[in-house]
Amino acid sequence: MPILNARDQEAVRKEFERIQGPVKLVVFSQELVAGDLCRQNEQLVREVAELDDRITVEVLNPVIDRERAEAYGVDQVPAIVVEGARDYGIRFLGIPSGYEFSNLIDSIIVASSGEAGLSDATKTSLAELTGDVHIKVFSTPT
Amino acid sequence: MRLAQHMAVASERVTATAIEATEFPDLSRSYRVMAVPKIVINDRVEFEGALPEPQFLEAVLRAVPSAAS
Numbered sequence: 624m625p626i627l628n629a630r631d632q633e634a635v636r637k638e639f640e641r642i643q644g645p646v647k648l649v650v651f652s653q654e655l656v657a658g659d660l661c662r663q664n665e666q667l668v669r670e671v672a673e674l675d676d677r678i679t680v681e682v683l684n685p686v687i688d689r690e691r692a693e694a695y696g697v698d699q700v701p702a703i704v705v706e707g708a709r710d711y712g713i714r715f716l717g718i719p720s721g722y723e724f725s726n727l728i729d730s731i732i733v734a735s736s737g738e739a740g741l742s743d744a745t746k747t748s749l750a751e752l753t754g755d756v757h758i759k760v761f762s763t764p765t
Numbered sequence: 766m767r768l769a770q771h772m773a774v775a776s777e778r779v780t781a782t783a784i785e786a787t788e789f790p791d792l793s794r795s796y797r798v799m800a801v802p803k804i805v806i807n808d809r810v811e812f813e814g815a816l817p818e819p820q821f822l823e824a825v826l827r828a829v830p831s832a833a834s
Contacts, residue, residue: 660788696780699789705770712773716792717785726766726783739775741768745822749776754807754829756779758769761786761793761803 626663627670638728639675643736648672649704650682651697664701664718671727678731703727707734721764768821769804779825 627635650668652661665682672678685692685700695704696714703715705727711734719727733739739746769781786793786801796805804821805811806828816824 712780713770714782717788730770739771752778758781759805760766761784761798762801
């Protein structure tokens with residue numbers, strides 16, 4: 624049974640009209656750790672990717688593909704890396720449902736262009752950062 | 766997450782991770798997540814609730830040790 628209904632698909636397809644270039648969604652799954660969640664996550668990502676042929680999906684297992692998981696900094700599942708022309712450092716831990724689903728869609732669009740939707744003042748400040756910044760955003764599916 | 770992911774695209778120094786709190790209870794507990802969204806930057810600066818862009822940026826800047834300090 625699909626996760627996205629016809630109306631969801633239509634809404635996402637409309638959003639995806641703004642995609643500017645190729646995007647790769649790298650999904651991390653591990654059956655033994657969180658089988659159900661990983662399967663649902665993988666299904667959701669595949670359903671999203673089917674809505675636009677510029678989106679590709681790769682599924683990795685953090686144990687079998689350990690070197691790549693380490694390179695991505697992913698050690699928990701389910702996880703999704705959203706990559707555009709480069710790896711921008713966007714990660715989703717857990718199934719992006721509810722409000723996080725719209726953020727997943729937004730992240731695909733922004734990664735496709737590499738153009739952040741931020742004010743010039745914010746971009747200037749970020750360009751002058753002297754250290755690394757790791758932002759964690761905790762949310763729930765409601 | 767929206768601002769965080771846009772900042773990640775804007776700067777190679779920024780990464781953004783969305784965490785589904787109920788699926789990662791240990792992680793949520795260790796960061797004392799009581800209300801969502803909860804934002805934690807460099808494990809130094811944290812706040813609950815959505816902030817407008819200028820205030821979010823200010824929190825990011827506070828999380829980076831300045832060269833002077």
